[in-house]
Amino acid sequence: MILYILMKDFIHHLLFPRESNNHRAKILHHDSLIVIICLFLFVTSLFAAVSKTSPDVLGISFNITSSDLLAMTNQKRQENGLGPLSMNDQLASAADQKANHMFANNYWAHIAPDGTTPWFFIKNSGYEYLYAGENLARGFTSSIDVINAWMTSPTHRENMLSKNYSDVGFAIKEGSLTGSDTVLVVEELGSKYAGQNQAQNTVQPTASPTPIVLAVISSAPSPTSVPTPTTQTLTPTPKQQENINVAAVQNKPLIDSKSVSNKIALGFLILLISILIIDAVIIERKKIVRVVAHNLDHVIFLIIMIIVIIIISRGIIL
């Protein structure tokens, strides 16, 4: 009973303004805020360390398969009166090579820092394309989220719903990219080069850094601008080949770090906003004069941070 009273008293001291905390919730005092900041830094470091050493215990839970991605893409195409895309092993191999290249060279872009374009991987896989395109996604945990994100972006949507493409290949890979563990989804789209006559009406290859990556080959089958392939990095190893065949990434760790970190961040911000509002209301009613910052400012800023977290936790497309 005494313990209960003490706990209740402590929680009131922590969350509500009263005499014992100088009429400002203790959690809003400078020392408490410093402790909370340190706690968040500690949790962030802990998550990074544990997910590296024990990914089965703490890691990102996801379930993305190329068959789901294909089915959903074709469903969207069907809804828009377009024919379905066929899964192509060569494009899947190109997507796999692209994903490996991104992880190996630590970049997130259609065109690598060394100038390697997506067309290089497509040609390297043996796919002679007339049209080719690429969509990228990272940080998503389900196939439907990836498709929805691509469909809401006009340029990615245009790629997915282009009548120029007949084939598609996916690579879904987990790895460390630009400082954090992530799930990378690469979609290579294309249609096969049918012959020289078909190519005469087309334009020279273009490599655009914009999300729409459309390439059309000329009568020359090998674009001269692409770098020479390096066998060491681009030839799929047996392990990579295995990934192509699986073409899916499914992971179910004991604790889903993405979901937990989102809940911690959003839960804490909502709690802090509630405390600030209650604090302002109580002080307003009691007409107590304090030398503190405006609670309204903090509330607006923290709501904006909640929106930031909602936006970034969706994942990123390119």
Added chain:
Amino acid sequence: MKEHTKKHLWYYVSFLAVELTGLGLIFYLADKNLQFLTVCFMASFYIGWAILHHYHHHNISIKIMIEYILIGLLGVVVSFLVFQQI
């Protein structure tokens, strides 16, 4: 709180304009590092804006400045936890 809001409306309008622009940038940027830099800028702007706001109304103090810095830093640190998972 209502009176306070009316009195300082233009400050809040300018603050919201910058912060909403930041949100728009985060939404459209495809680079995680640039997104995080935008969050840092938004937090820095918040601190600067708040200090200027209090300074113009002659009620600035070290204690108030530290509180804004800590809340701004807290916003960055909390968002960093989520950024680590993308």
